Amino acid sequence: MTDEPRISAEDMIEHLSPVLSPRARIRAVTALLTGTTGAAFTTTLWWSEPGPLPGHTHLAFALFTTFCLAWTCYGTLLLTRRIPLFATDRLIAAWLALTASTTTTALLTTVAAHRATAIWPILSVGTLFIAVTAVLTVRAHLRRAALRRRLHELTSEREEGSR
Missing domain, CATH: 1.10.287 (Helix Hairpins)
Known part of the structure; x- marks a missing residue:
């Protein structure tokens, strides 16, 4: 028997799994939080508007909410993939x-x-x-x-x- 330190299976898996760089992780979290916050804000503003809104206003709110949700999905994709996507x-x-x-x-x-x-x-x-x-x-x-x-x-x- 040798006196070498043993590495646990969890440590081995952690070293084998790819990890995002801190910069990429910050970008991903920023996109996720900004998109989620923007979607929540836009949707809340849309729902809280008094009276009937014109069609183009509904379209604008829907587009802005969609853009925010797209950024949310982008941030989620980066964080869940946990691998560098290169370009x-x-x-x-x-x-x-x-x-x-x-x-x-x-x-x-x-x-x-x-x-x-x-x-x-x-x-x-x-x-x-x-x-x-x-x-x-x-x-x-x-x-x-x-x-x-x-x-x-x-x-x-x-x-x-x-x-």
């Missing part, structure tokens, strides 16, 4: 942001036009948000493509080395 998580987040900014800009522009108010402030800010999220989406796609190319290179090298 896929950033790609999902970028598409969520691009969809939300485009839809919100379109909705607000439509409401402003319907009310005959100034559209240019909405279009200015909306276009800025859309441009920033479009750049982030393109960067996420490029990063994911680079990682997939590198993975393909590494697996090809390994297959050639095993022959």
Whole structure:
């Protein structure tokens, strides 16, 4: 018998299971909490509005609640997977942001036009948000493509080395 310390099965499993980095965990928790809070706030505001609401107001509340729930699902996905998703998580987040900014800009522009108010402030800010999220989406796609190319290179090298 040796006097080496024994590792319990739980410790072994903990060391074998992949863990999110602290930075990724903070991002995931932030997305989860922000999405949940936003959905609860928007839904509560929607339900507490007095009197009948116009159709476009119901649509706006439904879209904002949906966006918040999408961020909640994104944060939940990151936390439950407990593995690094490499660039896929950033790609999902970028598409969520691009969809939300485009839809919100379109909705607000439509409401402003319907009310005959100034559209240019909405279009200015909306276009800025859309441009920033479009750049982030393109960067996420490029990063994911680079990682997939590198993975393909590494697996090809390994297959050639095993022959």
